[in-house]
Structures are given as structure tokens and as C-alpha cells.
Amino acid sequence: MDLRLGRHTFGPDQTLMMAIVNRTRDSFFDQGATYDEGPARERVRQVVEDGAEIVDIGGVRAGYGEVVDAAEEIRRVVPFVAWVREHHPGVVISVDTWRSEVAREVCAAGADLVNDAWGGHDPALVEVAAEFGAGIVCTHTGGLPPRTDPYRVEYDDVVAAAIAETTSLAERALAAGVPRESIVIDPAHDFGKNTFHSLEITRRLGEMVATGWPVLVSLSNKDFVGETLGAPPQERLTGTLAATSVCALAGARIYRVHQVRETRATVDMVWSIAGRRPPLRAIRALQ
Amino acid sequence: MTGVRVALVPGVLAFLPEYAGQVDPVAEVRAASLAAAAWVGEAGPVTVVGDPQGTRVGRRLLAQSGAEEGAGSAYLVVANGSARRNDTAPGYVDERAVPFDDRVLAALAAPDPEALADLDVELAEALLVGHPAGLVRLGELLRGARTVGVDHVSDPFGVAYWVVRWEGPQP
Numbered sequence: 001m002d003l004r005l006g007r008h009t010f011g012p013d014q015t016l017m018m019a020i021v022n023r024t025r026d027s028f029f030d031q032g033a034t035y036d037e038g039p040a041r042e043r044v045r046q047v048v049e050d051g052a053e054i055v056d057i058g059g060v061r062a063g064y065g066e067v068v069d070a071a072e073e074i075r076r077v078v079p080f081v082a083w084v085r086e087h088h089p090g091v092v093i094s095v096d097t098w099r100s101e102v103a104r105e106v107c108a109a110g111a112d113l114v115n116d117a118w119g120g121h122d123p124a125l126v127e128v129a130a131e132f133g134a135g136i137v138c139t140h141t142g143g144l145p146p147r148t149d150p151y152r153v154e155y156d157d158v159v160a161a162a163i164a165e166t167t168s169l170a171e172r173a174l175a176a177g178v179p180r181e182s183i184v185i186d187p188a189h190d191f192g193k194n195t196f197h198s199l200e201i202t203r204r205l206g207e208m209v210a211t212g213w214p215v216l217v218s219l220s221n222k223d224f225v226g227e228t229l230g231a232p233p234q235e236r237l238t239g240t241l242a243a244t245s246v247c248a249l250a251g252a253r254i255y256r257v258h259q260v261r262e263t264r265a266t267v268d269m270v271w272s273i274a275g276r277r278p279p280l281r282a283i284r285a286l287q
Numbered sequence: 288m289t290g291v292r293v294a295l296v297p298g299v300l301a302f303l304p305e306y307a308g309q310v311d312p313v314a315e316v317r318a319a320s321l322a323a324a325a326w327v328g329e330a331g332p333v334t335v336v337g338d339p340q341g342t343r344v345g346r347r348l349l350a351q352s353g354a355e356e357g358a359g360s361a362y363l364v365v366a367n368g369s370a371r372r373n374d375t376a377p378g379y380v381d382e383r384a385v386p387f388d389d390r391v392l393a394a395l396a397a398p399d400p401e402a403l404a405d406l407d408v409e410l411a412e413a414l415l416v417g418h419p420a421g422l423v424r425l426g427e428l429l430r431g432a433r434t435v436g437v438d439h440v441s442d443p444f445g446v447a448y449w450v451v452r453w454e455g456p457q458p
Contacts, residue, residue, distance in 0.1 A: 278309050
């Protein structure tokens with residue numbers, strides 16, 4: 001199925017790199033490196049040059065941290081969305097927010113996709129996406145409220161739970177008027193999950209792909225990689241790419257990443273191994 | 288009425304759709320080969336002369352150029368020169384390869400059917416020539432023929448590619 005994200009349409013076998021652009025002071029990986037306007041603009045320029053199809057702009061750190069109310073989130077994100085729309089019209093603009101009032105402002109400013117990383121916490125979010133013709137990411141958090149960490153969470157079957165929650169959110173988005181080809185599901189590694197859960201989600205990602213909804217994975221440098229390998233955030237690229245390979249083989253379509261080039265090469269390689277992408281140029285033994 | 292039409296194209300496996308990448312590494316020789324296949328096809332059904340791999344390549348070129356395969360007065364010969372022309376060639380370098388290819392190309396261009404019929408097949412095999420028997424067969428097919436065009440001569444990967452067309456007297 002084609003994927004339509006706001007103004008942009010992608011073919012059924014196309015994979016997409018979604019580059020993380022944080023307008024925060026305290027996100028775990030970049031530690032505020034793109035909080036200011038200048039570095040954020042440079043980051044967008046760089047990831048577009050690196051081949052990212054999507055930028056995912058966030059104004060609030062996912063984990064605990066300084067309070068960012070809707071007004072402050074709008075101040076951080078909306079003018080920036082407008083700037084990206086004007087200066088990089090070819091890139092899909094995603095905004096990572098759970099608040100419908102923020103979604104309304106960013107969609108008006110040109111966002112193509114609402115990344116609801118907190119899994120339908122604000123039920124009005126899908127209505128905003130529908131109203132503006134934007135896409136929506138439906139995420140599994142196991143019912144965790146925004147900006148909280150999981151504590152002693154357990155599931156009978158984490159994959160079944162992720163499928164049930166994300167597909168039910170997807171159906172709700174559909175009912176609210178978001179077109180089927182604009183709805184994406186995300187198992188949300190680490191969100192409402194311990195490391196064993198995230199490893200199992202990775203191992204069984206094919207079950208999510210089999211639902212028929214396009215799957216987004218957000219693996220980049222996360223704690224489940226760090227805990228698995230005993231690696232601090234800056235040393236998690238190799239583990240991230242290993243997890244990326246497994247998800248790519250299963251057929252994930254969108255990859256939310258810090259490192260665009262490395263992930264693109266990994267996904268292209270696996271996509272070709274899976275027989276979904278021809279090699280770029282093949283002549284060895286075929287002369 | 289046209290006479291017998293004969294064309295030579297190389298047996299490049301990269302011509303086959305199952306080996307297509309996103310970028311075509313053999314675009315020029317493919318274009319010349321397709322044009323030659325289309326040209327022989329204008330004379331009616333085409334007999335493909337090639338080894339099993341070459342026959343696959345020839346059939347693909349015919350199908351792609353809209354030509355029909357069958358017995359008649361048109362021939363598509365699938366063969367090429369040495370694959371040992373330099374140190375990046377699939378068979379590495381053999382000093383005898385370039386002079387050998389030069390002699391064959393001269394015989395193709397003339398054409399010189401007797402020189403082709405007398406091809407040193409043993410040497411050709413040592414030089415990893417693509418389907419030497421096809422070149423020998425050209426010696427028969429080109430009796431009384433004239434060269435219409437030497438359309439393509441190259442060796443981009445250390446393998447000699449030739450695309451040549453001939454027309455012979457009516458059968």
C-alpha cells in the first residue's frame with residue numbers, strides 16, 4: 001500500500017528515514033544540541049542532505065524533566081515547522097506531540113504527520129490529523145501517561161498487547177477520518193516496556209507487519225540497546241543498527257533515527273537481502 | 288525483399304531482468320544490442336545462435352525489441368571476445384587476449400568468413416571467449432554477406448563486446 005503523509009506519497013516498497021530533531025534542552029541523546037534555532041536549522045539541513053525523507057520535530061523530552069506546557073511547546077515548535085516548510089519543501093514534517101492543541105497549530109503551519117508518541121493520550125489528536133489531512137503515528141505505551149517511565153510493567157504477551165493497542169488506535173484514527181494510507185503503527189520500544197519486552201518486540205516485529213498497517217520503529221540509541229550491550233548512549237550505534245536490521249528484515253517501513261546515513265545503508269542492505277530492493281549497480285560475474 | 292540478416296551481440300548476463308540493478312552498468316552495449324536485435328527481427332523470425340546462457344540473453348533481447356524467434360532468414364548470434372583483456376577482467380590478464388580479439392574484430396568487420404570458420408577454438412576457450420562456436424558459425428552465415436555496421440566495440444570490464452550487423456544474399 002502507498003503511504004501518504006500530508007503532501008507526500010511513497011510507494012509500497014519504499015523505506016523512510018525519519019530524522020529526530022529535538023527542540024528540547026534535555027533529550028537523552030543530543031542533550032539540547034538543537035534546542036536553539038540555529039543548530040536546529042543546521043540539523044535539518046544536514047539530515048535532508050543525508051537523505052532523510054521525514055524530520056520529526058519534538059519540543060518536549062520524552063522522559064521526566066522540565067515542565068513544558070502547551071504554550072511553551074507551541075513556541076518551540078510551530079515557527080520552526082513553518083521555517084522547515086518554507087526552506088525544505090521536499091521533506092515530510094512530522095511533529096512529536098501528544099497534545100491536540102499543539103497538533104492543531106503545527107498542522108496549520110505545515111506539518112504532514114503527527115507522531116502521537118504517547119499512544120492516544122489526547123483523544124482529540126486524531127481529529128486534528130483528519131481535519132488537516134495529516135498522517136498519524138499510533139503508538140503502544142501500555143497505557144503509560146506522557147513523560148513517565150514504566151515501573152514493574154508486565155504483559156501476558158507484549159506483542160499481542162502492542163498489536164491490540166496500536167491497531168485499535170489505528171481503527172479509531174480511520175473512523176475519525178484519517179485515510180488508511182496515512183496511518184502508521186509503532187510498537188514504541190522502551191515505552192511502557194522493559195528491555196526484555198523491547199527485545200521480544202524486535203524479534204517478533206513480523207507479527208506487527210502482518211497486521212497490514214505500515215510499521216514505524218524507533219530504536220535509535222535507546223535504553224534496551226544500552227542495557228543489552230552495557231553501552232552508554234553515545235556507544236549504541238552498532239546495537240541500534242543490529243536491531244534495525246532485524247526490523248528491516250521483518251518489513252518495517254519507517255525508521256526514527258539520530259544517525260540517518262548509517263541507518264539508511266543498513267536498511268537498504270537488508271531490504272535488498274529481503275529481495276525488496278534491487279542492488280544499486282550489479283556487474284560482478286555478470287559482464 | 289531483404290536478404291539474410293545476421294547480427295552479433297555479446298552474451299552479457301547483466302542484460303537479463305533477474306540481474307537488473309537500479310543503475311544499468313551496460314546501458315550503451317545494451318542499447319546497441321537491442322537495436323541490432325530489432326533490426327534482424329525486421330527480416331522475420333529470428334534464429335538465436337548461442338550457448339545456453341547466450342540463448343537466454345538472445346531471447347530476452349528479441350522479446351524486448353519486439354522480434355519473433357523462429358526459423359527463417361534472420362540470425363542473432365550471441366558471442367563475444369576474450370574476458371582476459373586486462374588485470375581487472377574476470378579471467379585476469381592474458382597477453383594473447385588483445386591480439387586475438389583484434390584479429391576476430393577485423394574478420395567480423397570485413398567480413399572474412401574463412402578467418403572466422405578457422406578460428407583457433409582452443410585458444411579462444413583459454414581466453415574465456417564467449418561462445419567460440421558461435422563465432423565459427425558466423426563463418427558459415429556470412430558467406431557472401433556484406434557488413435551493414437560495426438555498431439559497438441568496447442571492453443568496459445576487460446571483456447570484448449562487439450555489436451555488428453551484416454546482410455547476405457537472398458537465401
